[in-house]
Amino acid sequence: MFHFNDQTQFLDNITSLANTYLAPKVMEIDQGYYPLMELEKLGKAGLFAPHLNEYDNRFDLAILANANVGRVCGTSAFVTWCHQVMGLYLDQSQNTSLKSLLDTHKVADTFGGTALSNPMKSWAKIEPMILTAKPCDGGYVVSGTLPWISHIAPRQYCGAVAKIDGADDEVFFVLSFDDDRMGQWQLHECPDFSGMQGSGTLRIELNNYVVQASQIIASPCKDFITRIRGAFVLMQMGIGAGVIMGAIDDIKQGTAVSNAFLEDQAGTLSVELDRLVAKTIALAKTPFETHKDFFLDVLSVREQGALLALKATQSALLHQGAKGYVMSASPQRRVREAHFVAIVTPAIKHIRYLSHQLMGEPQVKPIEFFI
Ligand SMILES: Cc1cc2nc3c(=O)[nH]c(=O)nc-3n(C[C@H](O)[C@H](O)[C@H](O)COP(=O)(O)OP(=O)(O)OC[C@H]3O[C@@H](n4cnc5c(N)ncnc54)[C@H](O)[C@@H]3O)c2cc1C
Numbered sequence: 001m002f003h004f005n006d007q008t009q010f011l012d013n014i015t016s017l018a019n020t021y022l023a024p025k026v027m028e029i030d031q032g033y034y035p036l037m038e039l040e041k042l043g044k045a046g047l048f049a050p051h052l053n054e055y056d057n058r059f060d061l062a063i064l065a066n067a068n069v070g071r072v073c074g075t076s077a078f079v080t081w082c083h084q085v086m087g088l089y090l091d092q093s094q095n096t097s098l099k100s101l102l103d104t105h106k107v108a109d110t111f112g113g114t115a116l117s118n119p120m121k122s123w124a125k126i127e128p129m130i131l132t133a134k135p136c137d138g139g140y141v142v143s144g145t146l147p148w149i150s151h152i153a154p155r156q157y158c159g160a161v162a163k164i165d166g167a168d169d170e171v172f173f174v175l176s177f178d179d180d181r182m183g184q185w186q187l188h189e190c191p192d193f194s195g196m197q198g199s200g201t202l203r204i205e206l207n208n209y210v211v212q213a214s215q216i217i218a219s220p221c222k223d224f225i226t227r228i229r230g231a232f233v234l235m236q237m238g239i240g241a242g243v244i245m246g247a248i249d250d251i252k253q254g255t256a257v258s259n260a261f262l263e264d265q266a267g268t269l270s271v272e273l274d275r276l277v278a279k280t281i282a283l284a285k286t287p288f289e290t291h292k293d294f295f296l297d298v299l300s301v302r303e304q305g306a307l308l309a310l311k312a313t314q315s316a317l318l319h320q321g322a323k324g325y326v327m328s329a330s331p332q333r334r335v336r337e338a339h340f341v342a343i344v345t346p347a348i349k350h351i352r353y354l355s356h357q358l359m360g361e362p363q364v365k366p367i368e369f370f371i
Contacts, residue, residue: 043108070242074337082113113151131162195336240305254319
């Protein structure tokens with residue numbers, strides 16, 4: 001259905017659509033408008049497809065395309081990343097019942113995100129698993145509350161994981177907020193965030209939510225997660241690289257002569273970004289590598305991406321001065337977008353803690369780690 005042979009044309013088309021549909025609404029999105037109709041246009045142009053099996057798992061292309069979205073709007077790029085990784089889960093699942101959902105998901109006829117922060121942190125021994133599943137006839141009954149999950153709404157869905165009661169394993173499933181299950185799920189407003197307000201982020205409350213066999217992505221799921229975790233993290237580079245590209249654009253608009261005295265200039269930041277993108281693209285060639293050294297490399301690139309996003313957006317604000325500090329200016333917005341890149345799971349602190357564990361360092365409590 002999509003053709004990605006002409007990579008440049010595909011990427012240019014995503015840029016053009018982002019400029020046409022997202023750029024005029026970027027402030028509204030920052031303040032809470034969830035741009036589903038705009039993201040549908042990007043989905044129809046193939047943004048959610050290159051990394052799928054059908055298109056030879058072109059993770060590089062999916063990441064570069066999402067960076068073009070993030071260059072315009074970091075919040076939108078976060079939402080599109082959520083959508084991309086939900087597609088990854090459906091695509092890599094062995095459960096053929098999920099094929100029809102993948103078909104609508106990849107062309108943005110249906111929408112859904114990912115609730116994997118808590119499980120990822122649980123596997124990294126940062127916090128306990130929140131959702132619990134009790135086996136029942138033909139499936140599971142799941143309960144628990146996830147505090148903030150993005151790109152969800154009634155009639156949408158997300159990938160979620162629950163710990164199976166009495167077993168040393170979990171079930172990874174499609175959590176659908178469909179009308180038939182009213183009462184089993186509730187979605188609640190979150191507090192106002194300093195950014196990402198338009199990401200459709202809500203609190204999920206599940207009370208005996210029935211998961212049927214047709215909804216199961218993987219169970220047992222440890223091997224499945226080991227296979228996809230590198231791709232999950234690597235794809236976040238699309239958000240980070242986009243925010244950095246946008247910050248470099250902002251720097252180029254600064255006109256003060258005194259800007260020459262700032263440490264980080266457009267040229268030096270571009271060199272750093274190009275290096276990081278090259279590493280990302282190289283890692284994206286083996287997205288399902290399970291060796292821990294691969295995952296360590298992915299975590300390292302992801303951490304460097306977050307740090308560079310912080311540095312580049314701060315530099316853009318310093319370059320534009322008061323003009324960039326105006327509430328409608330992009331530098332102040334991008335600073336908040338970069339903060340999110342740095343704190344969303346895996347946050348910089350989680351990456352360091354997890355890398356420490358993976359490198360086989362003696363187990364230490366986090367507090368000791370930083371002394
Ligand atoms: C705008 C936004 C959108 C997000 N979207 C998603 C999403 O789509 N999918 C997803 O899975 N996650 C999402 N998250 C969660 C995010 O990835 C982090 O996991 C989350 O912000 C908590 O990480 P942390 O580093 O603050 O927690 P840590 O500092 O690592 O947590 C430390 C401890 O604090 C506890 N803790 C964490 N949060 C709370 C809380 N609210 N109240 C009480 N105790 C708490 C934890 O149990 C943990 O033990 C989103 C968060 C935000 C702010």
